[in-house]
Amino acid sequence: MASDFRMPGNVKFGVGAHKNLPEEIEKYSPTKIAIVSDKGVANAGLVKKLENILEQTGVPIFTFTEIVGEPTFKLVETVTHKLREENCDLVIGIGGGSALDVAKTAAALLAQEKIAHFLSGREQIGPRSTPCILLPTTSGTGSEVTMNAIFGDEEQGLKRGIVSPALLPDLAIIDPELTVSCPARVSASSGVDAFTHAIESYISVRGTPLTKIFAEKAMRLFPKYITRAVHNGTDLESRTGMAWVSALAGVSLANAGVGAVHALAYPLGGKFHIEHGVANALLMPYVFEKIGKTCTDELVEVASFLQLGDYSQHPNKALDAVVHYLLELLDTLNLPSTLKELGIPEDSLPALAESASKVDRLLANTPYKLTEEAIKEIYENAYFGKVGVLVK
Structure with a gap:
């Protein structure tokens, strides 16, 4: 049986690798950058650290850090609409699996009209047109290198996964330095x-x-x-x-x-x-x-x-x-x-x-x-x- 083997477009691994972000962003020529993260990562100072690095690019930044605990499909829909309203054309996710899953799914859905159809699992998300960069702050979920995302389905009372190649980021920056603050x-x-x-x-x-x-x-x-x-x-x-x-x-x-x-x-x-x-x-x-x-x-x-x-x-x-x-x-x-x-x-x-x-x-x-x-x-x-x- 034939099988595919998929990975992100690029994986940059190493201590201090996140500091190369400005030069990586130049490749995409964005007009507005979205940072998607969670409150824990923000409280640890990592979001602010990322914002300071990105200021070197001169590109406007919109930051969303309202992810708490395990994200739901409803939250993904909310974030997608928010990034669309802000006219973001590059999405950076930084955090654990929850933040990365929300970030890459929102990036994949920005150009899609029927969001609910994709989140329900009735249709697979098509090709992503919005660039996506992911930076994990934990070592575990592997969300930065997968085409899977897991969310809570409040109606069914369980977690459910969606799978699509569109959820693979263009760039995964895996920097062990970012995981040191992980409890x-x-x-x-x-x-x-x-x-x-x-x-x-x-x-x-x-x-x-x-x-x-x-x-x-x-x-x-x-x-x-x-x-x-x-x-x-x-x-x-x-x-x-x-x-x-x-x-x-x-x-x-x-x-x-x-x-x-x-x-x-x-x-x-x-x-x-x-x-x-x-x-x-x-x-x-x-x-x-x-x-x-x-x-x-x-x-x-x-x-x-x-x-x-x-x-x-x-x-x-x-x-x-x-x-x-x-x-x-x-x-x-x-x-x-x-x-x-x-x-x-x-x-x-x-x-x-x-x-x-x-x-x-x-x-x-x-x-x-x-x-x-x-x-x-x-x-x-x-x-x-x-x-x-x-x-x-």
Whole structure:
């Protein structure tokens, strides 16, 4: 089967890379620049820092930083209309995945008339005519290198993704220096989110030798840098390592896709506003305990990437090693390991399973056919912390 492999038009990586922004902007000859970000990044001083750098260009700037928490489709529509009113013809997104998803989607929709049709998923967004530059301030979502964007659907009470090549930016500037101010909790959840992208795309039914190269490298780097990046955020070496993890995993995700972990995380975000990275991190061991039986060979390789041991002679033990690594990771990074800890009502699990079972695009990418009942069992295990014969 033929497959495409897509990346942004250009990726500029390195400490201090964001300082080259003025010369990059000259290539697009904009008349008005939009900066899209969130309150946290603005409060950290990064938006002001970006504005100061852009003042060198002499181009007028419009700044939108009203993104709080997980963005909704309604917010995307609001931002798109606002940028249109301001006559912005170049969009720069700076922040975590939420800000970048809003920025690149708004840029893609600026020239489109029927915004609602694209946001509903009825139509794929066509070619983007407004230039877009993305600068991540976290290492996790990989939004700066993907053609995916995730938003809350308030009507359906879940998160839903839209996918289009138009969501790939013209330029991704990945500067580890911009992630130093990222809080420990966000560094942990976004970092494990990146690992989720790597491992899920590695076992994806759409995976190819090319996507696996990116996913493998991300998984090899991850254990080397994640703990240092979370517990010693000013360590630029670990921040650089995690920036590579995020970018590499993001490229693999963009082309091979993710699966059941993300499918089960969406309703948690939509109904209970659990952060996307936290939901993925928590669900990962419980999902893999269920689906791992169908990707034993890949998990033998994953165990090797993570330096958990050589299970080539005992492949069935690789799943156990990977699942327990993922559980220990939650403890090491001070992330919750049960839905009960998050205050999710036990009686909501059947409704969560029903919602997750409808995320067909991602479930179809998983090498295990998950029924609604099987999904409910995963949620129950995640609620009580049950893994195999162990109860946490």
